[in-house]
Amino acid sequence: MAIYPKLILDALSTVRYPGTGKNIVEAGMVDDNIRIDGNKVSFSLIFEKPTDPFMKSVVKAAETAILTYVGEDVEIAGNISVTTVQQARPEVGKLLPQVKNIIAISSGKGGVGKSTVAANLAVALAKLGYKVGLLDADIFGPSMPKMFQVEDARPYAEMIDGRELIVPIEKYGVKLLSIGFFVNSDQATLWRGGMASNALKQLIGDAAWGDLDYFLIDLPPGTSDIHLTVVQTLAVTGAVVVSTPQQVALADARKGINMFTNEKVNVPILGLVENMAWFTPAELPQNRYYIFGKEGAKKLAAEMKVPLIGQIPIVQSICEGGDDGKPVALNEDTVTGQAFIQLAEELVRQTEKRNAEQAPTRIVEVHK
Numbered sequence: 001m002a003i004y005p006k007l008i009l010d011a012l013s014t015v016r017y018p019g020t021g022k023n024i025v026e027a028g029m030v031d032d033n034i035r036i037d038g039n040k041v042s043f044s045l046i047f048e049k050p051t052d053p054f055m056k057s058v059v060k061a062a063e064t065a066i067l068t069y070v071g072e073d074v075e076i077a078g079n080i081s082v083t084t085v086q087q088a089r090p091e092v093g094k095l096l097p098q099v100k101n102i103i104a105i106s107s108g109k110g111g112v113g114k115s116t117v118a119a120n121l122a123v124a125l126a127k128l129g130y131k132v133g134l135l136d137a138d139i140f141g142p143s144m145p146k147m148f149q150v151e152d153a154r155p156y157a158e159m160i161d162g163r164e165l166i167v168p169i170e171k172y173g174v175k176l177l178s179i180g181f182f183v184n185s186d187q188a189t190l191w192r193g194g195m196a197s198n199a200l201k202q203l204i205g206d207a208a209w210g211d212l213d214y215f216l217i218d219l220p221p222g223t224s225d226i227h228l229t230v231v232q233t234l235a236v237t238g239a240v241v242v243s244t245p246q247q248v249a250l251a252d253a254r255k256g257i258n259m260f261t262n263e264k265v266n267v268p269i270l271g272l273v274e275n276m277a278w279f280t281p282a283e284l285p286q287n288r289y290y291i292f293g294k295e296g297a298k299k300l301a302a303e304m305k306v307p308l309i310g311q312i313p314i315v316q317s318i319c320e321g322g323d324d325g326k327p328v329a330l331n332e333d334t335v336t337g338q339a340f341i342q343l344a345e346e347l348v349r350q351t352e353k354r355n356a357e358q359a360p361t362r363i364v365e366v367h368k
């Protein structure tokens with residue numbers, strides 16, 4: 001028999017908390033984060049105090065309820081984990097209240113330079129004086145530790161306001177967390193959707209991001225569970241889609257744009273970035289070679305009525321900057337550094353425009 005969350009909740013609702021006599025589901029003692037993997041089930045129970053006298057008996061009763069209700073072949077993975085209210089994560093949607101703008105960076109296809117753009121945008125925004133956080137959620141190829149030269153960093157946890165929080169690494173003025181700090185990249189590909197989403201939720205909700213003007217999330221390419229987790233967990237301000245001018249990349253970028261603007265997801269597109277827009281050799285700085293086609297992303301932006309917020313050429317230093325862990329945006333005196341600073345300025349303009357457009361709606365709601 002297939003096991004699904006409702007079945008587990010039904011089983012758990014047969015358990016009563018002796019303190020109040022209410023069933024534990026009704027009493028909000030079951031964390032909504034139930035994980036099911038084949039016949040393995042794991043979940044958390046939430047108690048008011050770590051010293052709750054009924055904790056052991058409730059955990060035991062929950063275990064028995066699942067085995068009786070769901071069937072003998074269900075396996076409870078590990079122990080039922082127990083969380084106390086002080087540690088429980090804030091409600092979805094109320095996460096990151098100190099963050100002004102949450103921006104998802106995505107691409108239809110891999111290898112178009114999404115992570116390069118995300119890293120350089122983060123550095124450029126920090127250079128412009130904004131408080132910036134960057135979350136590398138590219139679970140299948142986390143590249144930020146390398147791009148920021150912090151591959152050996154291991155973020156530690158600290159007790160903050162009664163909660164144990166992961167402290168982001170700080171480099172080049174950017175607060176950074178990456179799934180790559182916690183798993184080897186060769187293991188990351190083995191992660192199941194649910195595991196990856198849970199890890200991501202932790203990096204969002206259980207980390208000390210603090211006050212931020214811009215929180216950038218480098219998403220995996222294409223559309224995945226991770227995209228859903230992000231849009232369902234956070235009030236995303238808008239998305240930036242990166243594409244090369246090549247036809248196959250554009251076709252996937254179009255799908256990416258449609259996913260965000262789909263009425264169920266409803267995340268506005270703040271802009272399309274045309275990366276690898278042309279190649280200019282160092283010895284012939286005037287010449288532009290349109291290796292992947294000319295202005296493909298510009299045309300797509302016009303057609304889909306989304307702003308084109310930047311065109312970044314193919315330049316060797318951009319690639320080297322990524323490999324050496326020194327994003328080119330650190331050096332605003334270079335042409336490439338300038339290109340990313342201008343991209344950041346345009347993103348800020350689009351975000352502010354978007355926020356201003358939204359403001360009247362909020363007032364209307366207040367008067368209702």
Ligand code: ADP
Pocket residue numbers: 107109110111112113114115116117143275276312313314315316318319320322323
């Ligand atoms: P994605 O995140 O879309 O998979 P990456 O950012 O990892 O792509 O980029 C893929 C490769 O292309 C990397 O080696 C990167 O350094 C290189 N690259 C990206 N953008 C540029 C560019 N504008 N000029 C030169 N190399 C680039």
